[in-house]
Amino acid sequence: MRPVGLYVERRSSLHALDPISKLVYAVCLALVPFVAGDLRVAFVVIVGNVVLLAIGRVLREGLLALAGVGFFLATLFVVQGMVYPGNVTPLVRIGPLVLYSEGLAYALWLTARFVNLTLSAFVLLFTTRPADLVDELVQAGLPPRAGYVLLSVLQIIPSMAARIAVIQDAQRSRGMETEGPVWVRVRAFLPVLGPLVISSLVAMQERALALEVRGFGALGPHTSYRLPWRHRLAWPVRLAAISALLMALVWRLAR
Amino acid sequence: MTCIIDVQGLTYRYPTGRTNALNDVSFTVETGQFIGIVGPNLAGKSTLCYALLGLVPQFFRGRYEGRVVVAGMDASHTPVHELARRIGIVLQNPFTQLSGARLTVEEEVAFGLENFGVPRDEMRHRVEWAMQQVGIAHLREKNPFLLSGGELQRLAIACMLAQRPDVLVLDEPTSQLDPRGTIEVFDCIARLRARGLTVVMVEHKLERLLEHADRLLLLAAGRVQACRTPSEVLESGLLQACGLAPPAHVQIAARFAARTASGVLPLTVEQVAAALRAAQPWVEASGTLQARAMEPPARWDERRPPPPVAPAIALNDVQFAYPDGTRVFKGLSLALGDSARGVRATGARHVAAGPGPIALIGENGAGKTTLVKLVAGLLRPQAGEILIDGQTIRQRTAAQIARTVGLVFQNPDDQLFKSRALDEAMFGALNLGLPPREAQQRACEALERVGLAELAEENPYDLSLGQRKMLALASVLAMQTPILILDEPTIAQDHPGVERIGRLAQELQAEGRLVIVITHDMEFVASYCPQVVVLARGRVLAAGATRAVFARPELLHEAGLEPPATLRLARALGLAATPLTPSEFIQGWQRWRPDSLDARRPADRP
Known part of the structure; x- marks a missing residue:
C-alpha cells in the first residue's frame, strides 16, 4: 500500500x-x-531551494518532478514570446514566427516564480510525512476533527487503491477478463466499482459507529500520544524564513 | 456481587426491518461474570451487542422498547461516547474498527485514549500493556492497514483493552484467528476477568466458550431461549433445538451419560476424560491402550470406492515474494489432487493425493491464501512452475484459469455488486460465455445447493454475512469449474451452514471435482476433509491423509494448530487410535471391550 503524497x-x-x-x-x-x-x-531563492533539496537527499526526485512540467514551461516561453502585449523588440525569427525579448523576459519571470514555488513546496513535501505534518498542526491548535478528516483521507485513499486490487482479483477469479484491449478494461470497471462503492459506504457507517465507541465525540480536552516534534533549529529556521519574507518586502519598498 | 448489566423487555426493530431483531429480551449480568451469547445466524446476537453500547437505538434508530442499563447508565439515552468510558466493544469486522487516521499500530491503540484525554504517560503505559496482552507488541511500527485479518482482530481487542472498560462486549472476536490465536485471546480474557472485567461475548467456537463462560445466553429469532450455566443449557437440549451442535467431546460425554463428580455434564476435554474414566474404571487401569477395535469407518468412509478422476495440481519449486519484499515461498513443491492424473509422478516432495476434499491449514500468515492465489493465476511466481493436469498455467490470464479453478474469496463483499442474488449467481457463468438461459439455470441450481433458492430475488446486501458468503460460493459453483477453492468458508456460518458447506464439498468431490478448503476450523477438517496440507511460514510441514497428519500432535503444534476435540479426548484417555469425529469415537467405544485390547492392566504386566 503506497502512501499518498510525495514523501x-x-x-x-x-x-x-x-x-x-x-x-x-x-x-x-x-x-x-x-x-x-x-x-x-x-x-537566489531557487538556488537556496536546490541546495536544501540536495541536503535532504531528494534533489534527483525534485528535478525529475520539475521536468514533468517542462513542456508546459516551454510552451509558456513560445506563447509569451509571440503574443505578450508589450512585445516590441524581435529577438528570434523562426520562419514566420517571431519571438520578442519582452515576451521572453516576462515568461522567464513567470517561470522563475513558478519553479521557486514548486521547489519550496518540494522541500516540505519530499521530506515530511503528510501525517506528521497534520499531527503537528493538531498539536499546534488545529481542531482534532479537522485533523482527523485530513489524516483519514491520506490513509483511506491508498487503502481504497489496495482494495480495488483485491476486488479485481475476486472478479477475475469469477472469469472477468481485466487484461487486453481498452473495451475489455472498461467493461471490467462496473464489477470493480460496485463492490468498492457499496462496501465503502457500509464501511463508512461501521467506522462512524466504531469512532463513537472509541470516544471520538467525547467532550473535554484531547491529548496526543506523540511527543511534540522538537528540533534545536526549529525557531531559528522559522525566524530566518519570516525574516527573508520581510527583507523581500523591504527590498521591494526600497526600490 | 452487583448487577452491572440489566436488560428488561428489550424489543427492537431496525428502520428497514420487516420483523423484530430482538423480542422481549431480559437478562442481568453481575460484575465480573462472563456471559457467552450463542445462537444461529440472524438470532439477533450482534444487535444485542449494539444495544448494550447504546448504538441501538441511538445510532441505528428504529423501534425500541424496554430498558437497558449498563454500569448504571441508561443505554438508550446516555451518549455513546459516555457509555464508552465504561464499556468497550470489539466489532465483528476488525477492519472497520480502525480509526483510519493512524499510521502505526501503537498510535492506533492510543486513538481512543487521545479522545478521552488520557495523559500521555498513562497512555504509553496502557498502550504497551494492551499490545502485550494480545501479542502484537512486535507489530507496533506497522501500518494498521497492512495487517492480516488475524492481526487486525488482535489490534481491535487491544484498542478496547487500552480503554480499560468495566464491561467488554466482543462480537465474534476470534473468527479470523488460528487455533493458537484463539486460545491466546481466551486466555487473555480470563486474565482480565481475574481483575474484575465483565465479559459479554458472541462466539461460534463453543468449545472455548464453555471453558470460560459462567452462563450461556441462547438466542433464536430474537428471543432468549435460555440463560443458564453452560451445563444446564447443554443438557436442556435447547442448543440442538436451535440448530446448534455441542462441541464434539461434549456430544461424546452426553452419549455415555458421563458426569463430573458434582453430577453435571463435563464441559472440557479433561473433564470428559475424567468422567469417562470414572464411568469405565478399566479405562484408567489399562494404561496405554492399543484399541485395535476402535477403527470405525470415518464420516467420509476411507474404504468407499474412489470417485471419478479429479484434476491434479502440481507446484514445482515455486518461489514467490510480494512487491514489498515479503518472501512467502522459497522452493515450494507440492502436489494436490487425484493420483490417477499422475500427481505422484510430479516428483513433489509433499503430496496430498486421493479422494478429497483437501484442507489447507496453518496459522495466520502461513501462506495459505497466497498459495491458492498462485494456483488461480492471481499472483505469478518469480520462479518455478504451476501445472494443472500437467499443463502449465504460465501463459494463461487469471480469467482464463477461472474456467478451471473457481476461487471463493473469504470476504464476499469483494465480489458482490448486483442488485439481485440471482444476477449475482449468474455473473461467473456469463463470464464464461454461456447463453443467459443456461447461466440462469446453473445459477438456480447453485442457489439451491447453498440453500438460497428462496432468496434469489433479494438484494445481496439485504442478506446476512453468512448468506452473502453462500451467495459468493453459489456464483462460483455456477461456473462448474473442475477445481473449487474455498477460502475460510465457515467463518460467519452457524452449525447448519457449516454442515451444508461440508456436505457440498463432499458432493462436489464425489462428482469428480477437486475441492480445496482453507480453514482454521479443525472440527470441519476432521469431519469433511480426508486429505490435508499443513503450511507453516511458507513451508509444507506435512501433506497426506488427515488421520495420519492429525496423529502427529508435535507437527500441529509447530503449525500453531491443535487436533480436533475428539482426538484430544482419545489422547487424554491414553488411546492409541485416532478417532476424528464423535461418531467414530462412539462407535469405537461401543465395540471396545477390555478383552479385545492388547494392552493389559498394569498389574498384569510382567
Whole structure:
C-alpha cells in the first residue's frame, strides 16, 4: 500500500527538522519572489531551494518532478514570446514566427516564480510525512476533527487503491477478463466499482459507529500520544524564513 | 456481587426491518461474570451487542422498547461516547474498527485514549500493556492497514483493552484467528476477568466458550431461549433445538451419560476424560491402550470406492515474494489432487493425493491464501512452475484459469455488486460465455445447493454475512469449474451452514471435482476433509491423509494448530487410535471391550 503524497523515505537533517518549521519555510520562501518583484531574488531563492533539496537527499526526485512540467514551461516561453502585449523588440525569427525579448523576459519571470514555488513546496513535501505534518498542526491548535478528516483521507485513499486490487482479483477469479484491449478494461470497471462503492459506504457507517465507541465525540480536552516534534533549529529556521519574507518586502519598498 | 448489566423487555426493530431483531429480551449480568451469547445466524446476537453500547437505538434508530442499563447508565439515552468510558466493544469486522487516521499500530491503540484525554504517560503505559496482552507488541511500527485479518482482530481487542472498560462486549472476536490465536485471546480474557472485567461475548467456537463462560445466553429469532450455566443449557437440549451442535467431546460425554463428580455434564476435554474414566474404571487401569477395535469407518468412509478422476495440481519449486519484499515461498513443491492424473509422478516432495476434499491449514500468515492465489493465476511466481493436469498455467490470464479453478474469496463483499442474488449467481457463468438461459439455470441450481433458492430475488446486501458468503460460493459453483477453492468458508456460518458447506464439498468431490478448503476450523477438517496440507511460514510441514497428519500432535503444534476435540479426548484417555469425529469415537467405544485390547492392566504386566 503506497502512501499518498510525495514523501521520500531518507535519513537527512532536513527530514529530521520539524514539519511546522518546514511549512513556514515553504510558505515564506515561495512568497519571497512575488513580494520582492525581482528576478535576481527569485534566482537566489531557487538556488537556496536546490541546495536544501540536495541536503535532504531528494534533489534527483525534485528535478525529475520539475521536468514533468517542462513542456508546459516551454510552451509558456513560445506563447509569451509571440503574443505578450508589450512585445516590441524581435529577438528570434523562426520562419514566420517571431519571438520578442519582452515576451521572453516576462515568461522567464513567470517561470522563475513558478519553479521557486514548486521547489519550496518540494522541500516540505519530499521530506515530511503528510501525517506528521497534520499531527503537528493538531498539536499546534488545529481542531482534532479537522485533523482527523485530513489524516483519514491520506490513509483511506491508498487503502481504497489496495482494495480495488483485491476486488479485481475476486472478479477475475469469477472469469472477468481485466487484461487486453481498452473495451475489455472498461467493461471490467462496473464489477470493480460496485463492490468498492457499496462496501465503502457500509464501511463508512461501521467506522462512524466504531469512532463513537472509541470516544471520538467525547467532550473535554484531547491529548496526543506523540511527543511534540522538537528540533534545536526549529525557531531559528522559522525566524530566518519570516525574516527573508520581510527583507523581500523591504527590498521591494526600497526600490 | 452487583448487577452491572440489566436488560428488561428489550424489543427492537431496525428502520428497514420487516420483523423484530430482538423480542422481549431480559437478562442481568453481575460484575465480573462472563456471559457467552450463542445462537444461529440472524438470532439477533450482534444487535444485542449494539444495544448494550447504546448504538441501538441511538445510532441505528428504529423501534425500541424496554430498558437497558449498563454500569448504571441508561443505554438508550446516555451518549455513546459516555457509555464508552465504561464499556468497550470489539466489532465483528476488525477492519472497520480502525480509526483510519493512524499510521502505526501503537498510535492506533492510543486513538481512543487521545479522545478521552488520557495523559500521555498513562497512555504509553496502557498502550504497551494492551499490545502485550494480545501479542502484537512486535507489530507496533506497522501500518494498521497492512495487517492480516488475524492481526487486525488482535489490534481491535487491544484498542478496547487500552480503554480499560468495566464491561467488554466482543462480537465474534476470534473468527479470523488460528487455533493458537484463539486460545491466546481466551486466555487473555480470563486474565482480565481475574481483575474484575465483565465479559459479554458472541462466539461460534463453543468449545472455548464453555471453558470460560459462567452462563450461556441462547438466542433464536430474537428471543432468549435460555440463560443458564453452560451445563444446564447443554443438557436442556435447547442448543440442538436451535440448530446448534455441542462441541464434539461434549456430544461424546452426553452419549455415555458421563458426569463430573458434582453430577453435571463435563464441559472440557479433561473433564470428559475424567468422567469417562470414572464411568469405565478399566479405562484408567489399562494404561496405554492399543484399541485395535476402535477403527470405525470415518464420516467420509476411507474404504468407499474412489470417485471419478479429479484434476491434479502440481507446484514445482515455486518461489514467490510480494512487491514489498515479503518472501512467502522459497522452493515450494507440492502436489494436490487425484493420483490417477499422475500427481505422484510430479516428483513433489509433499503430496496430498486421493479422494478429497483437501484442507489447507496453518496459522495466520502461513501462506495459505497466497498459495491458492498462485494456483488461480492471481499472483505469478518469480520462479518455478504451476501445472494443472500437467499443463502449465504460465501463459494463461487469471480469467482464463477461472474456467478451471473457481476461487471463493473469504470476504464476499469483494465480489458482490448486483442488485439481485440471482444476477449475482449468474455473473461467473456469463463470464464464461454461456447463453443467459443456461447461466440462469446453473445459477438456480447453485442457489439451491447453498440453500438460497428462496432468496434469489433479494438484494445481496439485504442478506446476512453468512448468506452473502453462500451467495459468493453459489456464483462460483455456477461456473462448474473442475477445481473449487474455498477460502475460510465457515467463518460467519452457524452449525447448519457449516454442515451444508461440508456436505457440498463432499458432493462436489464425489462428482469428480477437486475441492480445496482453507480453514482454521479443525472440527470441519476432521469431519469433511480426508486429505490435508499443513503450511507453516511458507513451508509444507506435512501433506497426506488427515488421520495420519492429525496423529502427529508435535507437527500441529509447530503449525500453531491443535487436533480436533475428539482426538484430544482419545489422547487424554491414553488411546492409541485416532478417532476424528464423535461418531467414530462412539462407535469405537461401543465395540471396545477390555478383552479385545492388547494392552493389559498394569498389574498384569510382567
